[in-house]
Amino acid sequence: MASSTQGMTLIGLCDGELDSKKYHPSYLTNKVGGEADFSPVIPRQFPRCSLCGAPLAHVVQVYCPLEASPYHRNLHLFACPGSGCSGRTESWTVLRSQCLETEAAAAAARTSSRPAPAQEAPLAATDWGDEADDWGVEEEGDEGWGGGVKTDGQTQEIPASPKEASEGPPAGEMDVSCQLQALHLGETWDPPTFRPFFISVVEESDLGGAEGGLEHAQKLLREYERREGASVRDLEDGDGGGGVEKYEKTKARHGDAVFSRFMKKISLCPEQILRYCRGGEPLFISEPPPGWAQGVSACGACGGSRTFELQLMPALVSLLQRTDRSGEAELEFGTVLVYTCRSSCWSSGSALEEVCLVQMDPDQKLFK
Structure with missing residues (x-):
C-alpha cells in the first residue's frame, strides 16, 4: 500500500x-x-x-x-x-x-x-x-x-487439424508424439x-471503535484464555520498554509467546x-x-x-x-x-x- x-x-x-x-x-x-x-x-x-x-x-x-x-x-x-x-x-x-x-488502454483497444x-x-x-x-x-x-x-x-498449443492428425509425425518423432498424446489424454490441465x-x-x-465484532472477539479471547491458561489481556503490545519483558514472561500453556501475541493482535477482528x-x-x-x-x-x-x-x-x-x-x-x-x-x-x-x-x-x- x-x-x-x-x-x-x-x-x-x-x-x-x-x-x-x-x-x-x-x-x-x-x-x-x-x-x-x-x-x-x-x-x-x-x-x-x-x-x-x-x-x-x-x-x-x-x-x-x-x-x-x-x-x-x-x-x-x-x-x-x-x-x-x-x-x-x-x-x-x-x-x-x-x-x-x-x-x-492500448491493449484494451486492440482487444476490443x-x-x-x-x-x-x-x-x-x-x-x-x-x-x-x-x-x-x-x-x-x-x-x-x-x-x-x-x-x-x-x-x-495442441494441433487439432484433421489433416495433421491423419498425416501423423515423422517416424523419428512417433514415440515422443505418442507420449505427449497419452499425457494430454490422461491428465487434467485445468487448475483446481x-x-x-x-x-x-x-x-x-x-x-477499536467498531462494536459489531467486539462481542464475538471477546468470546474468542475468553475461550482461548481458558484453554491455554494465560491471560491475553495482561500482555503488553511488545513494542518496546517494559512491555517486552512482561510479554516474554507471560507464556501460554503450550509455551508459545509468539502465538499468544498473534491471538491478541487479531482479537479485535478474528474474521x-x-x-x-x-x-x-x-x-x-x-x-x-x-x-x-x-x-x-x-x-x-x-x-x-x-x-x-x-x-x-x-x-x-x-x-x-x-x-x-x-x-x-x-x-x-x-x-x-x-x-x-x-x-x-x-x-x-x-x-x-x-x-x-x-x-x-x-x-x-x-x-x-
Whole structure:
C-alpha cells in the first residue's frame, strides 16, 4: 500500500461471493479464489507445484499500486491443495505483475477490435495501493483461460487439424508424439478453482471503535484464555520498554509467546483474511526459522532486497472451498507471509516471482 502510509495496516475482509453471472472481475478487482485476472499486457500464467507438479489453484488476487508510481500493480498467490503439499512453502507461488496505464488502454483497444468478447474497462478502480480506502467494487471484463496446455509456466498449443492428425509425425518423432498424446489424454490441465469472493478493507486503527465484532472477539479471547491458561489481556503490545519483558514472561500453556501475541493482535477482528502493510512488520503465528528476515532471497530480476508486504490469515482457510467438489484436501495454513522487491522493479514481460513463507497453526497439534 502507500509509502506515505507506511506502517499503517489494512485489514482485508470477505465481502460476499463473486457471482460470475453478475460480475466480471478484472485485474483491478481484489478477490479470493476464482481465476487469476492478469492485466491485458501480461501473458496468462499457470504455475505448477514444485513438489508434485500439479497445477496450482489461485488463492488471492490483490490490486496494489504504489504511491507516485505510474504502474498498475498486482499480486497473485497460488497454492497446491494436494494433501501431501498443503501447508508447505514449496507448494506456493507468488507472482507480481505491473503495467502502465497507456499500455493497458492500448491493449484494451486492440482487444476490443477483435470479434471475440473483449475485456471491458472496470467501473471503478479499487485497490490496496496508496490512498485506497475501499475494495470489493464490482469490475467488468474478463476472458476465459484460453487454449493450450500449460507446461512449466508456458502454454503449448495442441494441433487439432484433421489433416495433421491423419498425416501423423515423422517416424523419428512417433514415440515422443505418442507420449505427449497419452499425457494430454490422461491428465487434467485445468487448475483446481476455489469459490470466488470479493475482498473489502478497513484500517486496523479503526477497529477499536467498531462494536459489531467486539462481542464475538471477546468470546474468542475468553475461550482461548481458558484453554491455554494465560491471560491475553495482561500482555503488553511488545513494542518496546517494559512491555517486552512482561510479554516474554507471560507464556501460554503450550509455551508459545509468539502465538499468544498473534491471538491478541487479531482479537479485535478474528474474521480478517488478509493483512497488508508494505514495509511494515509481519505478524508471525509461530517462531520463524532462524535468520529468516535476513535470509529472504534477493529479487530475481534486479538483485535488490525484498520487503514484507502482506500476509494471509487463518480465517481465509474456511473460505477456500473447491468448486469441483472433488473431495480432495483443502488448503491448510496458519499464515502466509509475502515478501516483494523493495523497489518493485519492472520491465515489460511476464509476471515476476516473489517470495513467501508458510506457517502452520501451532495450536493444531493440541487437537491431534
